[in-house]
Amino acid sequence: MHRLTERAPAKINLTLRVLGRRADGFHDLVSLVAFAGAGDLLHLVPGAPLGLDLTGPTALAAGPAGDNLVLRAAAGFAALVPQARLGAFVLEKRLPVAAGLGGGSADAAAALRLLARLNDLPADDPRLFAVAQDVGSDVPACLDPRARIMRGRGEVLSAPLRIAPLACVLVNCGAAVPTAPVFRGLGLPPGARLAGPDHPDGLPPDADGVLAAIRAVPNDLEPPALTIAPAIGTAKALLAGGPEAQLVRMSGSGATVFALTADCRAAAALARRVKAAEPSWWVKPTMLR
Ligand SMILES: C[C@](O)(CO)[C@H](O)COP(=O)(O)OP(=O)(O)OC[C@H]1O[C@@H](n2ccc(N)nc2=O)[C@H](O)[C@@H]1O
Ligand SMILES: Nc1ncnc2c1ncn2[C@@H]1O[C@H](COP(=O)(O)OP(=O)(O)OP(=O)(O)O)[C@@H](O)[C@H]1O
Numbered sequence: 472m473h474r475l476t477e478r479a480p481a482k483i484n485l486t487l488r489v490l491g492r493r494a495d496g497f498h499d500l501v502s503l504v505a506f507a508g509a510g511d512l513l514h515l516v517p518g519a520p521l522g523l524d525l526t527g528p529t530a531l532a533a534g535p536a537g538d539n540l541v542l543r544a545a546a547g548f549a550a551l552v553p554q555a556r557l558g559a560f561v562l563e564k565r566l567p568v569a570a571g572l573g574g575g576s577a578d579a580a581a582a583l584r585l586l587a588r589l590n591d592l593p594a595d596d597p598r599l600f601a602v603a604q605d606v607g608s609d610v611p612a613c614l615d616p617r618a619r620i621m622r623g624r625g626e627v628l629s630a631p632l633r634i635a636p637l638a639c640v641l642v643n644c645g646a647a648v649p650t651a652p653v654f655r656g657l658g659l660p661p662g663a664r665l666a667g668p669d670h671p672d673g674l675p676p677d678a679d680g681v682l683a684a685i686r687a688v689p690n691d692l693e694p695p696a697l698t699i700a701p702a703i704g705t706a707k708a709l710l711a712g713g714p715e716a717q718l719v720r721m722s723g724s725g726a727t728v729f730a731l732t733a734d735c736r737a738a739a740a741l742a743r744r745v746k747a748a749e750p751s752w753w754v755k756p757t758m759l760r
Contacts (some may be wrong), residue, residue: 472517474561475588479581480510480616481566481641482573482609483722483729483759486688489657491664497608497624498654501670503685505634505759506616509641511574512563513541513581517589519559521545527564532647533575534568540579540606547602548586556589567753569647571696571723573609580613609723618760620672635678636758638738642710642745643727643753646700653724656695665691682731686718696725703728709748715741727753 487502511527523536533539541560549555560582566574583599586592592599594615603610608625617631659665670688674681697703703721706728711719715737716730732738738756746754 474514474516475585476512476514477581477584478510479513479574479577479613481507481757482577482613482616483507483639483641484571484690485685485720485759486670487690487692487723488667488670488688489659489665489691490669492657492659492661493624494661496661498657498659499623500621500625502621503618503632503670503674503688504612504621505618505637507572507639507641507755507757507759509566509755509757511565511578511581513578513585514561514563515558515582515585515589516561517556517558521549521557521559523560523562525562525564527562529566529568530562530564532568533562533564540575540610541582543606544579544582544602544610545586547605548583548598551598551602552586552590552592555586557586558589560585567643567645567727569649570643570727571648571721571725572641572727573613573723576607576609577613577616579603579606579610580616583614620670629672632674633676634674634681634760636760637678637681638732638735639757639759640710640730640732640738640742640745641722641727641753641755641757642706642729644700644702644706644749645752646702646726648696648700648725650724652699653692653696656698657691682717685731690721692724693721696721700726702726706752709745710741713741713744
């Protein structure tokens, strides 16, 4: 059987409100997530012994293969699916690591989709969701990567939202920002609840309405992430300095920031300017949906 392939698109938190901290230490969120054209690629060679090879420009940064979320997802799958057919994974790692783009989560979700295909399981088999939840907070949203409102720890997902594709530029300044210290930086004791705008459950159908809805809700993780990686502020200022940016914000726990633009030509122009100013940064014009 030929190898199977799945894309692992970057997850962008267009908004992210922290509503409080739960007794188990995790934070309750509400976030509008969308998925980019940019991402990793994951292949599976059926029948070979379970394993993982990493290739691609950011493979080294992702750490040892044995600790990779792809293998955690595969182990979780094998534990829940009797006599599961497995295989050898090859990950083409292109997304920056510890970047707020959910790269590892996207890879884990792609691994579960590949294993579901190989084992003739339907995409909505509840075991996929159970493993996803166990592997990480962002993995359930990445299982079926379409724009949604994500709530709870990330496991409460709305139906897919129909939004017009959004043109954007993703910029990562190279600072790896681990997620846990950013949440810790909020300084919330277990049980704390926060006031502030919640999130509407739907979105207006038109592009202007979507933009206004995104503008109305910030990313609450920006202040603690900025303290850890001040270059996030530099990246935001650089994006906001161009005439093309309609909205500039950080994704997830950072350090990647995004600018929404009117169309992909504006995104390409803005990306060229950022790249000229900071040649060592990861700069990607892409579409979100
Ligand atoms: C920031 C986001 O990317 C937004 O989509 C996610 O909430 C984080 O998702 P993730 O990287 O898959 O996170 P996990 O691997 O599950 O958790 C990493 C660490 O982040 C913190 N964490 C994560 C998610 C959450 N809702 N509350 C938390 O407090 C916890 O300290 C946890 O130990
Ligand atoms: N497939 C993977 N790709 C990237 N990192 C991985 C992978 N598997 C495990 N890791 C480990 O997970 C850590 C977080 O990486 P990842 O790129 O998923 O973070 P992130 O983009 O900040 O995610 P999030 O947006 O969910 O916070 C890395 O430091 C790395 O050691």
